[in-house]
Amino acid sequence: MAAEKVAFITGGNKGLGLETARQLGKLGITVVIGSRDPEKGAAAAQKLKSEGIHAEAIRLDVTKPADYKAVYDYLDKHYGRLDILVNNAGVSRENFFEGNKTSTTSAEVLHDTFDTNFFAVIQLTQTLLPLIRKSPAGRIVNLSSILGSLTLHATPGSPIYDAKAFAYDASKAALNSFTVHLAHELKDTKIKVNSAHPGWVKTDMGTDAAPMEIPDGAKTSVRLATLPDDGPTGGYFHMDQALPW
Numbered sequence: 001m002a003a004e005k006v007a008f009i010t011g012g013n014k015g016l017g018l019e020t021a022r023q024l025g026k027l028g029i030t031v032v033i034g035s036r037d038p039e040k041g042a043a044a045a046q047k048l049k050s051e052g053i054h055a056e057a058i059r060l061d062v063t064k065p066a067d068y069k070a071v072y073d074y075l076d077k078h079y080g081r082l083d084i085l086v087n088n089a090g091v092s093r094e095n096f097f098e099g100n101k102t103s104t105t106s107a108e109v110l111h112d113t114f115d116t117n118f119f120a121v122i123q124l125t126q127t128l129l130p131l132i133r134k135s136p137a138g139r140i141v142n143l144s145s146i147l148g149s150l151t152l153h154a155t156p157g158s159p160i161y162d163a164k165a166f167a168y169d170a171s172k173a174a175l176n177s178f179t180v181h182l183a184h185e186l187k188d189t190k191i192k193v194n195s196a197h198p199g200w201v202k203t204d205m206g207t208d209a210a211p212m213e214i215p216d217g218a219k220t221s222v223r224l225a226t227l228p229d230d231g232p233t234g235g236y237f238h239m240d241q242a243l244p245w
């Protein structure tokens with residue numbers, strides 16, 4: 001059984017997921033990347049290995065619950081536990097620059113967005129939780145967004161007041177609810193569950209218009225993945241700053 005920590009990062013083949021894997025790997029943590037395209041996952045793991053990181057890749061389309069058991073079996077067989085789960089994979093089906101289209105957001109866009117950003121996170125986390133319970137210090141990081149903040153959306157003049165993409169925003173607000181509920185259920189265990197807002201980051205999702213570079217964008221996830229035993233649980237953070245729900 002490996003003594004070092006092992007982390008599993010969904011959507012780890014690019015963007016914030018890949019950089020989170022890199023930064024965790026540089027801390028000496030073994031990183032297992034989930035990627036829906038096995039070739040992209042293998043290429044990402046190879047890149048990390050060339051940087052001296054213990055990285056592996058496994059196929060996972062988070063919208064395919066049939067894949068979850070294979071992830072469980074892989075982690076169980078190789079490590080017997082899971083120390084860190086970063087629920088990073090996410091989609092945005094809306095154009096963030098088009099303005100508020102809530103009244104015409106289609107059921108298809110809502111379902112697709114919730115399937116990846118909400119339902120998949122819950123089902124995957126539930127599947128892997130028995131392995132996380134075996135960790136001496138389990139950490140679950142849910143990649144939310146400041147756009148999941150109902151308080152800021154409802155406050156005229158807030159930085160996101162006019163940035164309304166209904167399906168995405170609602171999926172992240174629902175994800176935040178999962179964070180709060182799961183953290184409460186696990187409050188007497190060693191597992192911490194938190195929501196991360198990475199910042200607005202230059203990834204394929206964030207676009208080149210974003211002000212933050214990817215290495216900075218991964219910092220919140222890494223911080224929450226490596227919280228000390230007296231760190232927070234059931235919170236919603238950007239860097240060290242708590243965000244309003």
Ligand SMILES: NC(=O)c1ccc[n+]([C@@H]2O[C@H](COP(=O)([O-])OP(=O)(O)OC[C@H]3O[C@@H](n4cnc5c(N)ncnc54)[C@H](OP(=O)(O)O)[C@@H]3O)[C@@H](O)[C@H]2O)c1
Pocket residue numbers: 010011012013014015016017034035036037040060061062063087088089090091116143144145146197198199200201202203204205206207210
């Ligand atoms: N960038 C920002 O400014 C920003 C701000 C707030 C929150 N976030 C959140 O941060 C997380 C990472 O976003 P990012 O900016 O790194 O976006 P990104 O560059 O578009 O990467 C998204 C990742 O999710 C994966 N993914 C999407 N659907 C998947 C599925 N069904 N199964 C498995 N993997 C899937 C993608 O895989 P493929 O390569 O196969 O598509 C990719 O690896 C997301 O949850 C996002 O909502 C980002």
